[in-house]
Amino acid sequence: MGAECPDSPRRIVSLPDGSVDHCYRVTGPGGARLESRAALGRHLLEDGETFPLEHLEVRPGGQAVNASRQIHALGDDAALVGHLDHSVLADLPFETHSMGPPATIHVLAFDGEECLFPERTDRFAQWGVDDLLAAIDWADLVDADALCCGNWVSFHGLSEVFDRLAARSVDCPLVLDPGAIGLAEYAAITDLFDALAAADDSLEVALSVSQSEYEAAAEVVGVSGDDPTATLSALRSALEISAVVFHGTDEAIAATRTGPTRVETPDVDDPQLTVGAGDRFSGGLACALARDWPWEDALALGNACASHFVATGETGDRSALASFVREQG
Template identity: 45%
Template sequence: MSYDELSEVLASENGTRTITAFPDGSVDVYYSAYDVHGDPIEDRAGFAERLLEDPPAFPVTRESTEPGGQAVNTAIQADALGDSVTLFGHLDHPAFEGLGFETRSMGEPSRVAVYPFDEDVLFAERSPELAAWTLGDLRTAAADFEGALEADVVSCGNWVSVTGMTEVLRGLAVESIDGNAFLFDPGAISIRSEGAIHELFSALAGLESTYDVVLSVNGTELAAGAAALGFSGGRRERLSALRSETGISAAVLHAGSAAVAATPEGVVSVPTRPVEEPVRETGAGDRFDAGLAYALARDWDWDLALALGNACAAHYVATARTADRETLRARLRS
């Protein structure tokens, strides 16, 4: 069983690897909302009813302000697992001052209001500097540009928030880089056009000449990507078709029931462990990516890599906290 083996492997793992993450960053403000009687609104349906009222009115309470963003969350989890992390993000805000690893800011972060109902509701104000981000901004921020891009794993995401991200990927493909693994999580690609999705996958295919490219998506993102390429069938079939069409090293699905990896050698699936009382969903997929990055940096077998991603995500969903290796082992033993 993957989880039993994972606990043993985590106990014996001592070495560190290098992880570079970029380019986003957000200040996430968590709110609680209440009805006119002062009772908490606990589900999205109830919140939607309040929005339809004339006028829509509901008291809210600010619960916390936290650093967020795909790259930031991935870096936080990778650091907790014990790897050497460098984060290039949009971090010009005090919320990022307490991060315990190397950071280089490239501008103002986005702002996100999060309402954690039974399913989280997010209201995002995208940073103009993030939207306009280019490979030149990364080059300027990095003391050692090539070294940063030759980390054991380069983790990149939030394609939907960066207007020129596809061109960034094309630019990376022609850099003089001795690349290793490139983990790419595009975010909610369903909000972009099918033509833009085609261009993204074409750029990832080109990047495979420089890196071992691993695409990480959730179920909604897989559906949008498969539809854009005209693929049908079940999740395993669509994931395999997407990987085969692009020629990348692997396409990975992280979903509520299982994590699945499609590789040239076949399809591997590891079921998730259920979380009986979820606390927070926002950021869990990024923790999955960090677990996957940890495994990619060590050339683990895919079943073990998916198990670690699942374990990182599940702990965060259950506790809203980022787990280190010993915390994960305790959870796995229980």
């Protein structure tokens, strides 16, 4: 990476997924709108058989897509290499490279929360380095100021990409949100962890995880404890990577080689959307790491991006995030 002015845009490459999300509102007995997943569960247990769906919208989705939208909103140069061959994904306002058709996901929307039902497909299980390099030149990939990857659980070929990055001694931060890692087989997870450890010899690898993802990773490597900060630190040490970053409702924690950093998450009294907030966190984190920000500042930016999205359902730009943070005190 060349020398940058402090406020100059960074080029951040995200990969490899993409989806078309079909969103519905669920109606219960008597035509009343069901307000939560718990309410739907209760009606199912009470032998409910018919639940009409009100179609709300069709929207672009995918972890890499969401992260790129946040990166672009922050004013950086987002470059998305994903599965984008669909009209819903055709007008994204930044650099894109498509590797084929996206996934289809059906989303049940409740008040402040969503439930996702991806269509089953084996297409992405076969994805790998050759598919990536058919869409973007290796030089354009590794010349990035940061890499932001998501949805490893659907694209196990990312492990192969990380192996290639390790062999080529690429020098930039790598943020990985693996997705629902607990759904993967043990051998695939250990292969991923081996690839991340090898890549960290040249890259600064930050594994960005939610509560369930952190617990699944900790179980695989055999670490546990009542203190989440100590457990995250033990997980990072076991994985032999630069950082494990936990993004939660109450706080974000980064366990690094120099020690842990904790930053409180802004309160959101009336959540609008939660699915996709972690992707905005990862996008903000990648922007911060591309500038070599201190971890406290990097976590604060990721938190602001995620919390603003939860509060508004919108991807916040710099001005919106600044106003949101001021309002939060």
